[in-house]
Amino acid sequence: MIWSFIKIALFLIIVAAATMGAAYLTEMGDGIYIRAFGFEFTPPPLMAVIGVILLFVAVWVVIRVVGLVVAFLRFLNGDETAISRYFDRNRERKGYQALAEGLLAVASGEGKLALSKAERAERFLDRPELTNLLIAQAAETAGETRRATRAYKRLLKDDRTRFVGIRGLMQQKLEEGDTETALKLAEKAFALKPRHVDTQNTLLDLQAKTGNWKGAREVLQAKRRLGLLPKEVHRRRDAVMALQEAKVILDEGASIEAQEAAIAANKSSPDLIPAAAMAARAYIAKGKLKNAARVVTKAWEAHPHPDLASVFAEIVPDEEPLARLKRFKPLLKLRPDHEETRLLRAELHIAAEDFPEARRALGDLVESHPTARSLTIMAAVERGEGADDAVVRGWLARALTAPRGPQWCCDKCQNIQAEWGPVCDNCGGFDTLSWREPVQGAQPLPHGAEMLPLIVGHVPAPRDENGEIVDDIPVSPDSDAALEADLFAENGDAAKQS
Ligand SMILES: [Zn+2]
Numbered sequence: 001m002i003w004s005f006i007k008i009a010l011f012l013i014i015v016a017a018a019t020m021g022a023a024y025l026t027e028m029g030d031g032i033y034i035r036a037f038g039f040e041f042t043p044p045p046l047m048a049v050i051g052v053i054l055l056f057v058a059v060w061v062v063i064r065v066v067g068l069v070v071a072f073l074r075f076l077n078g079d080e081t082a083i084s085r086y087f088d089r090n091r092e093r094k095g096y097q098a099l100a101e102g103l104l105a106v107a108s109g110e111g112k113l114a115l116s117k118a119e120r121a122e123r124f125l126d127r128p129e130l131t132n133l134l135i136a137q138a139a140e141t142a143g144e145t146r147r148a149t150r151a152y153k154r155l156l157k158d159d160r161t162r163f164v165g166i167r168g169l170m171q172q173k174l175e176e177g178d179t180e181t182a183l184k185l186a187e188k189a190f191a192l193k194p195r196h197v198d199t200q201n202t203l204l205d206l207q208a209k210t211g212n213w214k215g216a217r218e219v220l221q222a223k224r225r226l227g228l229l230p231k232e233v234h235r236r237r238d239a240v241m242a243l244q245e246a247k248v249i250l251d252e253g254a255s256i257e258a259q260e261a262a263i264a265a266n267k268s269s270p271d272l273i274p275a276a277a278m279a280a281r282a283y284i285a286k287g288k289l290k291n292a293a294r295v296v297t298k299a300w301e302a303h304p305h306p307d308l309a310s311v312f313a314e315i316v317p318d319e320e321p322l323a324r325l326k327r328f329k330p331l332l333k334l335r336p337d338h339e340e341t342r343l344l345r346a347e348l349h350i351a352a353e354d355f356p357e358a359r360r361a362l363g364d365l366v367e368s369h370p371t372a373r374s375l376t377i378m379a380a381v382e383r384g385e386g387a388d389d390a391v392v393r394g395w396l397a398r399a400l401t402a403p404r405g406p407q408w409c410c411d412k413c414q415n416i417q418a419e420w421g422p423v424c425d426n427c428g429g430f431d432t433l434s435w436r437e438p439v440q441g442a443q444p445l446p447h448g449a450e451m452l453p454l455i456v457g458h459v460p461a462p463r464d465e466n467g468e469i470v471d472d473i474p475v476s477p478d479s480d481a482a483l484e485a486d487l488f489a490e491n492g493d494a495a496k497q498s
Pocket of ligand 1: 429
């Protein structure tokens with residue numbers, strides 16, 4: 001609205017100015033004097049201005065007409081550029097039409113048709129970046145891998161299409177299972193476009209698969225720098241990889257770097273249990289026992305965990321149970337009500353043969369959260385206090401069918417792993433393991449174990465010919481002791497190492 005008002009106002013101002021100018025010129029009287037071809041001429045000023053304008057218009061019209069005539073004459077003379085331009089335009093039109101049809105064919109999955117259209121487009125068009133791309137895609141759709149490879153290689157020659165070419169070749173190598181070449185191509189693609197999320201992920205994946213942790217950490221760093229990864233996630237993943245890097249070095253026997261790398265991993269993420277355990281072991285190997293204890297204590301404060309307890313025990317491997325109990329005191333004080341702390345305290349007291357104290361440490365765990373471990377500890381307490389064998393066996397039988405408690409579980413596929421690792425053994429997921437209780441039903445019970453409490457509870461004690469009770473209950477007699485030993489070996493941790 002305002003704009004149209006302004007336009008109208010401007011128009012009125014121009015008209016007014018023109019009128020005033022004309023009136024001024026009319027009043028000027030004799031202004032211009034022209035003498036030409038023997039004539040003398042004194043037009044009034046207004047006429048002179050109009051005359052000049054008309055002259056300009058006439059000259060412009062003449063120039064245009066001459067140009068048109070020349071163009072027409074050149075066309076009649078069979079000017080080559082004019083004719084070829086006409087045909088070029090025709091070729092271009094055909095080329096783009098073929099290109100469009102080819103794209104549609106690719107989209108509808110008609111590989112062979114797309115390929116023939118792509119070839120036609122290539123014949124008519126001088127646009128290799130477009131036609132090669134279409135050929136590559138059409139060949140992929142038609143399943144002609146070699147042809148696609150050739151097209152991708154041609155795409156590498158142009159700066160504009162190099163990335164697409166590399167990506168195409170990389171995808172092909174991935175499908176072939178040629179991880180090594182795919183990794184090299186992914187590195188090149190990453191160098192060209194560090195912001196490309198898909199490339200980053202593919203590269204990280206390949207680096208994790210091939211164990212190139214150093215490279216993976218660099219990619220992670222780049223992701224963090226570009227703001228594509230939250231700080232917390234970066235820190236955690238970097239620690240995971242630093243740890244893995246350390247493990248690899250450790251495997252090769254270069255212990256000092258490994259220890260240092262493990263400690264670096266621990267520093268950047270003190271709540272990462274495996275990193276802390278490794279750092280502590282590195283200190284133990286160096287004889288710096290105080291540092292080892294500090295690392296474990298710090299990690300325990302963040303997250304009590306059996307692996308930490310066993311490293312803490314390793315600090316002084318051959319000590320009396322009572323001395324060990326005393327040495328563990330500061331650790332036990334940190335998170336006294338945590339389940340892991342209670343279990344550890346109970347185990348230490350069992351090792352020191354202080355069974356009532358062990359029972360007290362366990363508290364109501366066997367009722368509130370019965371796990372194989374707490375029930376086994378309970379069995380040991382009962383045996384230590386001289387309870388009936390049937391009672392001990394009852395606890396052990398319950399332990400067999402009870403949940404195993406927290407374990408290293410994959411968040412992606414629910415696989416349970418005995419040892420922590422950066423990559424899931426089952427699904428290959430990266431950084432997916434977490435310490436938690438497995439999802440219900442994820443772990444199968446040992447065969448027949450669900451029947452055990454029933455058998456233990458109901459089978460009367462067997463008697464011999466004389467009616468005397470035989471001191472053995474027929475619950476697969478041989479495996480009974482082995483089973484007990486098994487459970488202790490798996491869950492005994494610190495206590496059993498004494
Ligand atoms: Zn998994």
